[in-house]
Amino acid sequence: MTTQQLYEQIQKKKSFLCIGLDVDLNKIPSHLLELEDPIFEFNKAIIDATHDLCVSYKPNTAFYEVYGIKGWQSLQKTINYINEKYPEIFTIADAKRGDIGNTSTMYAKAFFEDLQFDSVTVAPYMGKDSVEPFLAFENKHTILLALTSNEGAFDFQTKNVDGKELYKQVLETSKSWKNSENLMYVVGATKAEYFTEIRKIVPTSFLLVPGVGAQGGSLAEVCKYGLAENVGLLINSSRGIIYASNGTDFEEKAREEALKLQMEMETILVSSSKLKV
Amino acid sequence: MTTQQLYEQIQKKKSFLCIGLDVDLNKIPSHLLELEDPIFEFNKAIIDATHDLCVSYKPNTAFYEVYGIKGWQSLQKTINYINEKYPEIFTIADAKRGDIGNTSTMYAKAFFEDLQFDSVTVAPYMGKDSVEPFLAFENKHTILLALTSNEGAFDFQTKNVDGKELYKQVLETSKSWKNSENLMYVVGATKAEYFTEIRKIVPTSFLLVPGVGAQGGSLAEVCKYGLAENVGLLINSSRGIIYASNGTDFEEKAREEALKLQMEMETILVSSSKLKV
Numbered sequence: 085m086t087t088q089q090l091y092e093q094i095q096k097k098k099s100f101l102c103i104g105l106d107v108d109l110n111k112i113p114s115h116l117l118e119l120e121d122p123i124f125e126f127n128k129a130i131i132d133a134t135h136d137l138c139v140s141y142k143p144n145t146a147f148y149e150v151y152g153i154k155g156w157q158s159l160q161k162t163i164n165y166i167n168e169k170y171p172e173i174f175t176i177a178d179a180k181r182g183d184i185g186n187t188s189t190m191y192a193k194a195f196f197e198d199l200q201f202d203s204v205t206v207a208p209y210m211g212k213d214s215v216e217p218f219l220a221f222e223n224k225h226t227i228l229l230a231l232t233s234n235e236g237a238f239d240f241q242t243k244n245v246d247g248k249e250l251y252k253q254v255l256e257t258s259k260s261w262k263n264s265e266n267l268m269y270v271v272g273a274t275k276a277e278y279f280t281e282i283r284k285i286v287p288t289s290f291l292l293v294p295g296v297g298a299q300g301g302s303l304a305e306v307c308k309y310g311l312a313e314n315v316g317l318l319i320n321s322s323r324g325i326i327y328a329s330n331g332t333d334f335e336e337k338a339r340e341e342a343l344k345l346q347m348e349m350e351t352i353l354v355s356s357s358k359l360k361v
Numbered sequence: 362m363t364t365q366q367l368y369e370q371i372q373k374k375k376s377f378l379c380i381g382l383d384v385d386l387n388k389i390p391s392h393l394l395e396l397e398d399p400i401f402e403f404n405k406a407i408i409d410a411t412h413d414l415c416v417s418y419k420p421n422t423a424f425y426e427v428y429g430i431k432g433w434q435s436l437q438k439t440i441n442y443i444n445e446k447y448p449e450i451f452t453i454a455d456a457k458r459g460d461i462g463n464t465s466t467m468y469a470k471a472f473f474e475d476l477q478f479d480s481v482t483v484a485p486y487m488g489k490d491s492v493e494p495f496l497a498f499e500n501k502h503t504i505l506l507a508l509t510s511n512e513g514a515f516d517f518q519t520k521n522v523d524g525k526e527l528y529k530q531v532l533e534t535s536k537s538w539k540n541s542e543n544l545m546y547v548v549g550a551t552k553a554e555y556f557t558e559i560r561k562i563v564p565t566s567f568l569l570v571p572g573v574g575a576q577g578g579s580l581a582e583v584c585k586y587g588l589a590e591n592v593g594l595l596i597n598s599s600r601g602i603i604y605a606s607n608g609t610d611f612e613e614k615a616r617e618e619a620l621k622l623q624m625e626m627e628t629i630l631v632s633s634s635k636l637k638v
Contacts, residue, residue: 144460150471150475180459183457187383194427194429198429210518239488240522246520254517
């Protein structure tokens with residue numbers, strides 16, 4: 085998928101919502117546990133109930149790997165289901181991978197070719213030759229960790245490196261890498277005031293923003309500082325939507341929560357004149 | 362496995378060799394491709410031929426994920442085979458994971474409990490609360506990326522952060538984390554002269570050292586600056602051993618290459634008085 089196609093979906097759905105499919109067997113409705121693949125059944129129900137309100141789904145691979153081969157099968161079935169039934173959806177493998185050159189190529193193939201995700205999250209610590217192998221795939225996107233939403237972000241990411249915070253160095257430096265037009269960035273919603281500075285470095289790059297809701301970030305604040313001409317934001321919500329209820333009404337409740345966010349986003353898009361007429 | 366048990370294995374085998382199981386179907390002997398699980402059969406043969414010469418095996422997860430569910434099955438069979446037949450071996454999942462707290466716990470469970478590896482490599486970019494969930498597992502080890510063996514290491518890792526290179530900040534900071542005694546570190550052999558400074562910060566921590574051989578690092582140089590009282594080094598070789606031949610003699614040739622390294626290590630251990638009498 086191209087970023088232009090993503091932008092068009094945002095316009096059509098009046099939403100820049102990404103739903104995180106971080107599925108924990110201890111948290112899903114108990115009636116699903118009797119089924120053969122509870123994780124896939126849960127995802128399928130959530131996707132069917134919310135696909136018109138969001139532009140992206142983001143399974144975090146940790147929640148699948150923890151169940152071994154069975155978990156990897158649930159992940160495969162989930163991405164296949166989205167790609168077949170809702171091909172307009174922008175899919176993100178939240179995998180936070182990164183390794184030396186030829187090894188990163190293997191990861192890129194795993195997520196872009198074998199599983200057919202549109203994008204994957206990647207850690208920047210190993211530098212250029214660990215990220216460029218991901219960038220080499222056409223119409224695929226590499227979402228580089230810049231400023232994450234957790235406490236530990238202050239351990240290294242905000243430390244001063246040659247006169248500039250490390251996450252800003254990551255943003256700046258990555259712009260010079262080959263095929264950098266395929267880069268997006270993770271920026272946590274818990275640090276909304278940082279978006280002004282970030283937009284000076286990457287004015288129109290898409291930013292994947294976790295941390296709205298459960299982690300305490302504010303949608304309005306993020307948009308105030310982070311909205312770009314092309315919208316340029318994907319706001320992720322996981323637990324707040326998918327675990328809105330753990331009863332038999334979980335799909336409806338998930339839809340209600342997704343709808344609240346979509347409507348808030350529509351209001352923001354209108355008031356900031358970001359909707360095409 | 363405890364580090365004391367690892368140390369005893371090093372003494373017994375007079376080796377601190379780790380063999381990287383980075384198995385690429387395009388590089389293994391063609392006669393294996395007819396078998397049902399060529400990757401596992403390749404690993405099994407390599408392991409049987411070299412287990413007395415090394416103290417550790419390190420599959421890199423990228424090389425398994427690229428084959429999807431089938432690859433994950435090969436990984437599972439490989440680790441099971443090692444744990445059942447050679448339980449004295451220290452196993453490393455070279456996965457370079459790391460995420461926010463509860464998600465890192467999922468990764469830790471995937472590698473420590475489901476697959477039953479002794480250790481996993483982890484990226485430090487997201488800081489303390491992304492690493493401590495791994496450290497919470499008793500007698501399991503978290504091998505934190507400090508200074509990697511690739512060119513991109515110079516993009517961020519060696520940059521000056523508040524008067525000290527980032528990789529040194531990572532080493533220093535990580536020492537204050539809970540259960541930090543379960544930490545080991547990745548330090549590339551291609552930068553042997555850095556080991557002196559690193560040993561000032563982590564005098565006895567085990568260092569996993571990639572980059573000897575194919576990537577150009579020298580074993581003698583690494584040992585000169587990096588050997589600790591408790592040896593404290595695991596030197597990884599992957600391609601130089603496992604792809605020594607791609608004919609039907611691949612096990613013998615792999616053994617020959619492993620033996621060369623083991624003998625070199627034995628000489629170094631003797632000359633530096635690191636062998637117990």
